Amino acid sequence: MRLRSALLSLILLASVASCDSRPRPDPPPASQVVAGYFTEWGVYGRGYRVKNLRDSGAADRLSHLKYAFGEVTDGRCAIGDDWAATQKPVGAPDSVDGVADSPADPLRGNFGQLRKLKAEYPKLELLWSFGGWTGSAGFTEAAKDPVAFAESCRALLNDPRWAGLFDGIDIDWEYPNACGLECDTSGRDALTRILEALRAALGPQALISAAVPGDIGKLRATDYAGAARHADWLGAMTYDYFGTGTTVAEQKTAPHSALSAYPGIPRETATAEATVTELLALGVPAEKVLLGVGFYGRGWTGVSGAGPGASATGPAPGRFGEGIEDYYVLKDRCPPTGTAGGTAYAHCGAQWWSYDTPETIAAKVAYARSRSLGGLFAWELSGDTPDSALLTAMGH
Template sequence: MRFRSAFPLLVLLLAACGAPPAPLPRAEPLLVAGYLTEWSVYGRDFRVKDLAAERLTHLTYAFGRVTGGRCATGDAWAAHQRPVAAVDSVDGVADTAADTLRGSFGQLRKLKTRHPRLRVLWSFGGWTGSAGFTEAARDPAAFAESCRALLADPRWAGLFDGIDIDWEYPNACGMTCDDSGPAALTGILAALRSALGPGALISAAVPGDVGRLRSADYASAARHADWLGAMTYDYFGAAGSGKETGVPHSPLTPYPGIPRQTAATSATVDELLRAGVPAGKLLIGVGFYGRGWTGTARGLEDYRVLAARCPPTGTLGGTAYASCGDQWWSYDTPETVAAKVAYARDRGLGGLFAWELSGDSDDGALLRALSG
């Protein structure tokens, strides 16, 4: 109680000294979002019916494509054509030849009927699908209109509550490089807001890397979005993240010996807040997977596998690591996820999101911690 009563005075004193006030700790519930990948129905055999939707406020379906500067479907067979058997269906009823909407979209419609408060977004882009945004940025209005028309397709009209833009990366390099300029993402999000209207949800995934964050005007982009989701994972061990081995891929905070002081969730958050992104519009990401090494060979594995095969032996920078035989892994656990939730609340952030939901254990341990 003493801390709560003194905090507003501290804010006033900082403002009087010319320092930007720190965000107030968040009192209202955090937004809890999770990505469902289009390809998870194949090798992973993870389906819409496997989602613990009651623990999510928002679900993001990834990915649609950006083709010719326009929104387009991704894998049509998985998305809306593939018949779903009764045993794999949300309501236990199999798809038939007469059903005009099958696949994951049909199951998402059933899921929303069962969980009417769940909001569903369709994400476009991703690491391998971002090249088309450069062309989209040349005519944002046409891009946005194509997205509006796609969401209104009679086969799934009303299913999606909005759009997520996963551009990796505006005015920077990911799998491909873009030089559209710092305002390109703002132009796309502003056009989407105009085309979809004020009631639609619009979000954007943004880099965790501080250098890439400085290549675009994310504060201006945030004005047209409901939230920005910072990809605060893969700081190390992934393509384009550096050649360092044996370091955690998603630390919450820097630690002694970290190869780059800015390669941590807290540094990403500091950079975005310093740039002017409102804390309440910022989400941090949690990877439901680990990255590891055997000698210098890199690997990636789901949390569900690592928790049983290579359980954690310690923590570093607010994330867990595990040594088992000649392997070294880093990944988040329910305990470290809970600490990230507490951090998000303390910083006044809007919430957290999971990439991606199929990596969780069968008992949903990470999602339970994320929604705690």
């Protein structure tokens, strides 16, 4: 009887395994965060839906998913695009479980799909990210009353329509006590006070993270060591160091996400190594630092040479913005022709692009481990290939 029961168990296990033929890679080590941003607006022009996270294997490879972005309105947490997040009906072909939304469903849109995704991948932890480059102005008001801000965030996360969906919150303030799209003068401890209030409001089990700048000057404008005391990690935006612009210096090609300095780099501190070194010197624990990886390239046109430092006439065309394009497009349209500072560049015709590849990401993973960092994160997941080539490299 014992032999027969064992054989039946083996047959049952084989039958269950055969129901899902998609490869399931080993999950990331417990100590290694592999996080990625999913953008709310991706369901429109990009056509990147929650289901893509399942079909591409990204949901298997991620330890944490960050949903971008909620808004900060009048110093309070607020939903961003309510239609995309909770109302937009999802048809059966685009649904995680193959079942179409119905008018009677209390939660549709991205949140409804994320609930289905988490049911299938219960180990995947989800954070709601607030702010972003164009949405950070509201943090200045939030810093005037961090407790009220934190309470508003707690209430929003616990809205009965999606209560339990999010495991925590991500603060993407660009930038506290420094200039981004707008300038902030809230003081060196503004971010610390906001994160401290969030920790008190959400409790010790909630996940709390914050994006931090790659620029050394902006890092020194805020007490990031103090902020780290209340956060699970700080995500260093170690990309966009260079790009096309209006100054003479910005009309010369330069990799936007170099790991290390290279001969002729316009600014020695514009590297991931320099950013990480500064964060650790400021007192941020290594295990609370995540290294950022961009899933896109930045490019110039009218270039005069094949390598970095060549003059150009302006930004190369991109589908959603000048001088920027997704990796999965560039890898075929303008494949790499060289590397500089631990990232790839590509010269094709009159255009020049820089971006990370699976090979350069592998080197960044090795670097992150050599510094005992908490892991890595990606901005943002829709730029990856249909089989998650970049994300796979991040998890190795």
